[in-house]
Amino acid sequence: MRITTLGDLPLGVTSKDLVMHIIGVIGTAGGTGHVIEYAGEAIRKLSMEGRMTVCNMSIEAGARAGMIAPDDITFEYLKGRPMAPTGANWEKALAYWKTLPSDEGAAYDTEVEVKAADIAPQVTWGTSPQDVCAITEVVPDPKNATDANQAAAITRALDYMGLKAGTKMEDVSVDKVFIGSCTNGRIEDLREVAAVAKGHKVSSSVHAMIVPGSGLVKKQAEAEGLDAIFKEAGFDWREPGCSMCLAMNADRLKPQERCASTSNRNFEGRQGRGGRTHLVSPAMAAAAAIKGRLADVRQFGLAKRAFSTRYSGRRHFSTSRRTGMQAFTKLAGIAAPLPIMNVDTDLIIPKLFLKTIKRTGLGKNLFDEVRYTPDGAENPEFVLNKDPWRSSQILISGENFGCGSSREHAPWALLDFGIRVVVAPSFADIFFNNCFKNGILPIVLPQEQVDSLMEDAAQGSELSVDLVSQTILRPNGEAVPFSVDEFRKHCLLNGLDDIGLTLQKADQIASFEEKRAVAMPWL
Incomplete structure (x- = not known):
């Protein structure tokens, strides 16, 4: 599937707003059976971190993965980072990477076009990432649903969220604000929050926490003085971790508490049993913390978005496996x-x-x-x-x-x-x-x-x-x-499980690895 963005994103609209809008268009099952390639002007102008946010939430669109063709922004981001090739191997890798973009005129199973210029800051109203609308809109009415199943889903979501059809999204108050997660816990996200928060105070009715995505992000934010801005505004500056994204520790919502969150999922109970989650961008979360309600960040009069990054980090993967499974007939x-x-x-x-x-x-x-x-x-x-x-x-x-x-x-x-x-x-x-x-x-x-x-x-x-x-x-x-x-x-x-099937090909795998080491020494 290729999703092409037409035009540029307006000021105050971020990569998070873009991908939330896309999910609202195609639905949480829209990408099922696909890998999504994102293209177009708005995508090309995103920083690497903005692109990571978009690709990260491809899963919420039902896709197996999201990808964006590498370009000079990609290469500049990779150059000099830990584990990046150097010298002659860098030149070899660069030449190979430049061959990766899809061919002109390539055929896709599904094509979707999105007018980036028409997108406003987004916020979810229900219990699925597809339950999304512009901050300037109102809670939908089940009576306007296209079928009985959709009407039932909207009714269930509104009951859980404690919302009434026709309520202005900007009139919805919040109890908590969570800024963090793998979707929006990067240095660029924190800079956006600082740009909104500077000179303001968190509402007395809100507990707002900021959880950097890693120790490296926290270190850089403190080196840039962002933590001082957060603390002065009244934000709770935390240690890195998953935190309230999925409420695995004490950072969780109580029943009926409402949270503006920069995470990627808003399902029932995601941030605590009975908790109500509204997904937003980091800038929108900061605006909600200050206003005490869901708010349009464009009202803060920011001249531009803070899209840049210069921090280094390593990727780490872990996996677990099982052996054998019961046959089914x-x-x-x-x-x-x-x-x-x-x-x-x-x-x-x-x-x-x-x-x-x-x-x-x-x-x-x-x-x-x-x-x-x-x-x-x-x-x-x-x-x-x-x-x-x-x-x-x-x-x-x-x-x-x-x-x-x-x-x-x-x-x-x-x-x-x-x-x-x-x-x-x-x-x-x-x-x-x-x-x-x-x-x-x-x-x-x-x-x-x-x-x-x-x-x-x-x-x-x-x-x-x-x-x-x-x-x-x-x-x-x-x-x-x-x-x-x-x-x-x-x-x-x-x-038969994956391990048994893989072991049947052990010799071929070993041969492939030997050949790849010669052909692609930078890996």
Whole structure:
């Protein structure tokens, strides 16, 4: 997929506003099955850090990844950084990198155009990154939805967020402001905040925290004197970490507390059980902290945006692996109905339970936010707490199931509970792939067929899923066919995971690595 921006971004509109607007246009499932390439004038004029923000939130658009063709801004950013090639190897790498941009006239599976000049500062109103509008707009009315499913989703979101249709976004007060996260915790983001905050004070009704994205960012911000501006304005200058982005520690919202956040996700309970999150840019977050409500940063009269960076940092990756998985051939049982659109991975397994790399023990916390009450008791209204669905191994749900972060804990939790099949009109791409890698069969069917299976499930009827014949047998005798990739089918039927498949190619991999070391010595 190529998304082309037409024209320049107006003053006061940042890379975060741009990507939020894009997600609002294509939806959180719009990029499913794609890698998004961003192009156009507005993209070309972004700094590397602005480009990182855009590509970072490609996941929220449902894509596997986001990319921007390398250019002089890219090369200047890389030159002299730790691990960057030097001397002759730099010249070789540079020559190779210049061959990477897509060819003129290249064909894309999907093309989207966005008028950058028409974008205003953005803010989310609901519980999904696609629930977004300009700060100058109002909370949408479910009556104006295009269909019943969308109306139900808007109603659910407004109920959770405590908002009424027609309310001006600028009239929504906030209790907390969080500035940080992998999306907006870089030095450039902090400079934007400082530009807004200088000469102002945080509202007495707001607790505003700033959490730099790394120790290097914190060190540079303090060297530039940004921390002094923050402290003078009344911001809480913190140590680096994830913090309130996903409420893994004490930095979390209380029920019904409202936060303007520079993070990338605003799902139910993301920043604390019952907490209400509005996604914004760093500049917009600073404006909200000062005003005590969601506010248009353009009212602060800033002449320009602070887009530049000169800090160095290293990338670090970690991974965990599992060996073996249970084969899947046929499964019969009572399916559990979960008629919710955009079931995100935060809802499937909240962040509090992500501190383990064990695959077992997560089932008891599956859907924890809605399965249990705040005091830990079972929520009697949740389907998996009711008979006959307490031990269901088949789940029927709404579109874009598994959206949000790519945490593998989500399929682990489903599997540990006992769920081996999930049926939905669509899935988030990464979650979809993770299911197959962990022995779960995700089945995509048209909405009408999902609705029929949902009715069967609601009645407590038994369904039978046969992977060999690729059918779901309904209680009325109807066999509903489904599609599955032949290779993935083979792996499920034989219980093959990635490690076993990779080890079969060990000799070829070793040979490839030897050849690449000669051809690309800078890697």
